[in-house]
Amino acid sequence: MIELKNVSKQYRQGARAVYALKDVSLSIQKGEFLSIMGASGSGKSTLLNLVGGLDQPSAGEVFINAKPLHGISDSELTLIRRRQVGFIFQFFNLLPLLTAIENVGLPLLVDGLPFTRVKPMAEAILHKIGLAARAEHRPEQLSGGEMQRVAIARALITNPAVLLADEPTGNLDSHTGEEILLLLKSLHEQGQTIIMVTHDSKAAAYGTRIITLKDGALSQDVAIGGPLA
Numbered sequence: 001m002i003e004l005k006n007v008s009k010q011y012r013q014g015a016r017a018v019y020a021l022k023d024v025s026l027s028i029q030k031g032e033f034l035s036i037m038g039a040s041g042s043g044k045s046t047l048l049n050l051v052g053g054l055d056q057p058s059a060g061e062v063f064i065n066a067k068p069l070h071g072i073s074d075s076e077l078t079l080i081r082r083r084q085v086g087f088i089f090q091f092f093n094l095l096p097l098l099t100a101i102e103n104v105g106l107p108l109l110v111d112g113l114p115f116t117r118v119k120p121m122a123e124a125i126l127h128k129i130g131l132a133a134r135a136e137h138r139p140e141q142l143s144g145g146e147m148q149r150v151a152i153a154r155a156l157i158t159n160p161a162v163l164l165a166d167e168p169t170g171n172l173d174s175h176t177g178e179e180i181l182l183l184l185k186s187l188h189e190q191g192q193t194i195i196m197v198t199h200d201s202k203a204a205a206y207g208t209r210i211i212t213l214k215d216g217a218l219s220q221d222v223a224i225g226g227p228l229a
């Protein structure tokens with residue numbers, strides 16, 4: 001479902017060229033919960049951003065549902081980013097002036113749907129993740145775990161092909177982090193494809209497959225439990 005073919009990413013840091021990713025090839029099937037591990041600077045976020053169409057590879061190709069992310073117009077790429085992928089981040093990235101329900105509905109509001117249509121959809125997702133009572137709260141009135149759940153709801157409202165999570169528990173205490181991981185696990189059990197970056201091996205173990213990056217290259221690829229692919 002998601003395919004990376006010989007993907008490299010080079011950044012320029014002054015006169016120096018840094019390889020953030022080196023010739024990574026990877027297939028991720030529908031319904032997988034993939035954890036990406038590796039030391040800081042090993043290329044984890046770069047890989048996630050390339051899959052999400054937030055960035056373009058220097059070489060190689062990325063496909064989502066057999067559709068290439070290269071050689072397409074900016075507006076086509078924007079649509080893929082808005083509808084096919086849902087992103088969650090370490091620092092939640094909620095808009096501070098919007099309520100929880102407005103934050104959740106934002107991807108559809110930006111897409112031009114009226115709030116009257118978006119509201120019941122956002123309410124349904126907030127209810128599903130146990131935050132119905134917080135719908136009218138702004139981010140500053142929510143705990144870290146609640147903010148991350150709002151961010152997850154926002155990522156899911158477009159029913160994306162894949163949920164991309166970059167260190168989703170990195171800014172939470174271990175108990176709250178575990179709650180978020182259990183929520184991701186239950187979404188996976190309901191069929192959601194997930195790719196999660198983490199440097200915490202306990203968090204990674206919630207996935208069904210763990211890959212490890214080392215200096216931008218794929219160094220390990222291990223299936224957890226279940227039948228080996």
Ligand SMILES: Nc1ncnc2c1ncn2[C@@H]1O[C@H](COP(=O)(O)OP(=O)(O)O)[C@@H](O)[C@H]1O
Nearest residue numbers: 011012018020039040041042043044045046047
């Ligand atoms: N926008 C950028 N400009 C220059 N170098 C970058 C940029 N983004 C990432 N890098 C470099 O690419 C490498 C991989 O970064 P990153 O993917 O963020 O690693 P990780 O998420 O595993 O910590 C690092 O050496 C980092 O400094």
Ligand SMILES: [Mg+2]
Nearest residue numbers: 044045046166
């Ligand atoms: Mg990172």
